[in-house]
Amino acid sequence: MKKIKAMLAQLVLLVVSGVVAPSLSVSAQEELTIVWYPNESGADLESSREQISTLISEATGKTVKNLTTTDYNIAIEAIASGQGNLAFMGGQGYVQARELNEKVEPLVIVSGKSGTLEDAVYYSWLNVLEANAEEYKNDKGEYVIDNIKGKKMSFVSESSTSGFVIPTSGMIEYFTEDKLTQDDLLEGGEGKFFSEVMFGGSHQGSLYNVISGMADVAAACDTCVINYVEPATIKWE
Template sequence: MKKVGYLVLVVMLFSVFAACSNSAKESKTITIGWLPNESGEDIKSAREEIGKLVEKATGKKVEHKTTTDYIIAIESVANGNVDIAYLGAQGYIEAKNKNKKVEPLVIPSGKSGTAKDAVYYSWIAVKKGNEAPYMDGDKFKLDNIAGKKFSFVSNSSTSGFKVPSDGIVTYFNKQDKYKDLKKDDLLEGGSSNFFSEVLYGGSHQGSAVNLLADKVDAAAFCDTCVSNYVGLESGTDNRPGAVYKVKDDAAEPFDTVKGGEFSLISVTPVLNAPFVVNTDKVSADTIKKLVDAFTSAETTANQNIFVSKESGKKGIFAKTDKEAFVVVDDAFFNPVRELSN
């Protein structure tokens, strides 16, 4: 039954793609856009491995477009300057709002090899040693982040703004003093605002470094984007109280804060990020080739795409069990859309 359901979903997606892209005038080159988090030189080989997959599947040359700004990556796929992009859920939603012909291609699955557990984690962290104000007995609480200096990633980031800001507002709305607090109130700092100062890292790595460099008291960033640079020092992975330490061989931008440690005070699961495609630029036939290639057994077994911790390689996608790329439709991202309501 699972296979039947999957086939029905694929057929439905291809019907949408066909309707949108029968007239697509394809270039001999496919351009892939990357968010700042995946644009670092240290994971260039991981980007190129995805490029090889796309070239083999389509017979087209691949060009990579790295960015230093979320908005640039989102705009690029929406306006057709790139054909495919790897965006967060919120980035996809924003791109689709700008251009209805942007569709999800695949997402990395969870450990089960399905979309059921396809999540990563949004963290709010403080420097190790600064946990006490955020604790009530052995539990962590957010109360004392009010009035502090805080770092987000970008207001277009799912796990670096959308999810943590929603969590903060939901938590503080229960208090009379903050019953009218809105997410927009967190965008800027000031003496009369919720935070005294708000910084944006521009990437998850940048937000983490803002914290470790003592520019802020607390920061939001995600687990997967910093996993190449930090290791679990104590506690349970992806749980409040866990302490992470920057590796001695950490690449930029963590090379300036080697040995730095931070503690998690809040952890929230987030829907995995999709590769998305502009169906006005890429034909239904090419999209089918791409989906077949991404979801193939060969790709699932490719240790340069799904990288195990034991390999010592730096990648974008982790291999801990049955991780693979899987097909989802637009409705999969509705839980993130609902955070804006």
């Protein structure tokens, strides 16, 4: 596998949104459905899904079914419509589900290693091939994001907090002279900030776009791709 460099590792700290409750009452239901984002829907995470559903089944006394998805919007719609009862979502997904159905509520939140919310964080990374990492250094040998302009960019999904909302917000704040909006970063081409923009559909999919050479830079959440990258020691805040 080609080596990946996670450039500008710390974009911003994010509180992890936990499991989200459904729009329909579950007290009378014999079966509960957990909806999984594409990032957690792969075969390599099947045992983890089964362990979580088993724990929830033991705690509730109900049969628990796992519903995997291939698209963020499918998961969000499933929760908002009541087709799913629980989901592990980021902030953006929760907001969108809540806008569709005001009965969608946060249920739990994941704590950090300390057992508190103080370190209940994850990170949004920009990833490049290690072979190309020198292109993103300044004359001091420090990683900077100046040279991402004009590159082929891969995001995860417009509904992804760490795979779209946070990185684009950071870019808008950093490249102030370009007076960017999120709409400006959705499409690439002549006269655009990026030469091309694509969406991986999942954090792993976004990273694959860099590995395959289709993209130069990929946004992804650290917890989803940590097994595939070598983080750079740098902050972008």
